[in-house]
Amino acid sequence: MNGVHDMGGMTCFGSVVAEDKEPVFHDDWEGRVFAMSIAASGRFGSIDGRRYALEIISPGQYLRSSYYERWLMRIEQLAEQKQATASDDGTVLSATDAERAAMAGRPATRKVGRLEPRFSVGDTVRTRLLQPAGHTRLPRYARGRVGKIARLHGTHVFPDTSAHRLGENPQPLYSVEFAAAELWGPGVNAKDKLYLDLWEDYLDEIGQI
Amino acid sequence: MSDGRHRHDAPASPYLENHRTAEESAELAERTARLEDYLVEKGLVARDALDRLVELYEQDIGPMNGARVVARAWTDPSYKLRLLDDATTAIRELGFGGMQGEHMVVVENTPTVHNVVVCSLCSCYPWPVLGLPPGWYKDFAYRSRLPIEPRAVLKEFGLELADDVEVRVWDSSAEIRYLVLPERPDGSGTMTEVDLAKLVSRDSMIGVARISVETE
Structure with missing residues (x-):
């Protein structure tokens, strides 16, 4: 979906305002929303589905809300849709379990799926001119653009299907280097680069289009 | 500064009022x-x-973790090589890892290359080494403008880069999380690893600041 969250390249939001001595949470409720999101994350589907839940907040509301307000709306919506499921054995994550889960993380790499990368470091590729109906991690500003494979990251869960419960579809993920001028035109410094991490299904060989 | 916020030249966001009643x-x-x-x-x-x-x-997870990684890389050349080769494993050596740091990449600043990190689609950030992101990192101004005009944004942070320095913007579109290895400042040659870690700011590890040794 071409949503308002995909804001890379917009210039209408004014200056960057940094706060001196900023606390981690500005209000107690922010900490609770953060902790609920983390503690219950496994019960609300994949990280991709949870990101999509933020993206479908209506544009006006998205722009008017702070980061943790959007997180609050997300859990309220997911709870309302009854998408949350208690664990099979009825156990609740204890404080120790919660800490252990945070320290362990949840890798996105897989040993199944498409394991052989189609591209090598140095290959020139063009991103597909996709207009997906649902979740994607290919920003609008980088669609249909020419870049170079800079690094191979291994086989990762594909967000475009994972977000919609259509399977993890694991496939090679690449760091792709773009000249800033390829993305933004001639008004930028010719030396500058931008890197995105892009899945194989976002990429075509040059000459294939 | 009177309101406790550091305001820059460009007009602040017309869309988002930071304060709630x-x-x-x-x-x-x-x-x-x-x-x-x-x-x-x-x-x-x-x-x-x-x-x-x-x-x-x-309390426990914040930029002091990343600062220890940076200080170790500055003082131990073999650690630095491991860090640049496989950051996730090298960062684990110091006891840091977990949620939003499962797949780490460290990018090195040099006199000719300056790296800076953003997440234009949401606000992805390497929690185990930097903690939770500051407000400005999550705000629309940074997310939208850093990809298209990094030099102008860096200037608002007080960091003016020469035209012959290459700027590399890392837009965190997948589960890879980026940490910038800042340049070790001049005048820090005799400092211990512990003292060096105290010099390393959060902003320098995002790439919106450089580090200098205070000469007061």
């Missing part, structure tokens, strides 16, 4: 409490687990 904040707190009651009642979360998570990210 007392009534609005009270309503947000009430909604949050209702939600917490519901999730606890449904057996989805335990209150003491929430307490522990808040405490963990307020």
Whole structure:
């Protein structure tokens, strides 16, 4: 979906305002929303589905809300849709379990799926001119653009299907280097680069289009 | 500065008012409490687990972790090589890792290359080494403008880069999380690893600042 969250390249939001001595949470409720999101994350589907839940907040509301307000709306919506499921054995994550889960993380790499990368470091590729109906991690500003494979990251869960419960579809993920001028035109410094991490299904060989 | 915020030259966001009235904040707190009651009642979360998570990210997980990684890389050349080759494993050596740091990449600043990190699509950030992101990193101005005009944004942070320095913007579109290895400052040659870590700022590891040794 071409949503308002995909804001890379917009210039209408004014200056960057940094706060001196900023606390981690500005209000107690922010900490609770953060902790609920983390503690219950496994019960609300994949990280991709949870990101999509933020993206479908209506544009006006998205722009008017702070980061943790959007997180609050997300859990309220997911709870309302009854998408949350208690664990099979009825156990609740204890404080120790919660800490252990945070320290362990949840890798996105897989040993199944498409394991052989189609591209090598140095290959020139063009991103597909996709207009997906649902979740994607290919920003609008980088669609249909020419870049170079800079690094191979291994086989990762594909967000475009994972977000919609259509399977993890694991496939090679690449760091792709773009000249800033390829993305933004001639008004930028010719030396500058931008890197995105892009899945194989976002990429075509040059000459294939 | 009188309002405790550091404002830059360009006009602030016309869309987002950062402050909420007392009534609005009270309503947000009430909604949050209702939600917490519901999730606890449904057996989805335990209150003491929430307490522990808040405490963990307020006290134990923050930029002091990343600063230790940087100081080690500055003082131990073999560690630096491991860090640039496989950051996730090298960072684990110092005891840091976990959620939002499962797949780490470290990018090195040099006199000719300056790296800076953003997440234009949401606000992805390497929690185990930097903690939770500051407000400005999550704000629309940074997310939208850093990709297209990094030099102008860096200038608002007081960092003016020469035209012959190559700027590399890392837009975190997947589960890879980036940490910038800043340049070791001049005049720090005799400092210990512990003292060096104290010099390393959060902003320098995002790439919006450089580090200098205070000469007062």
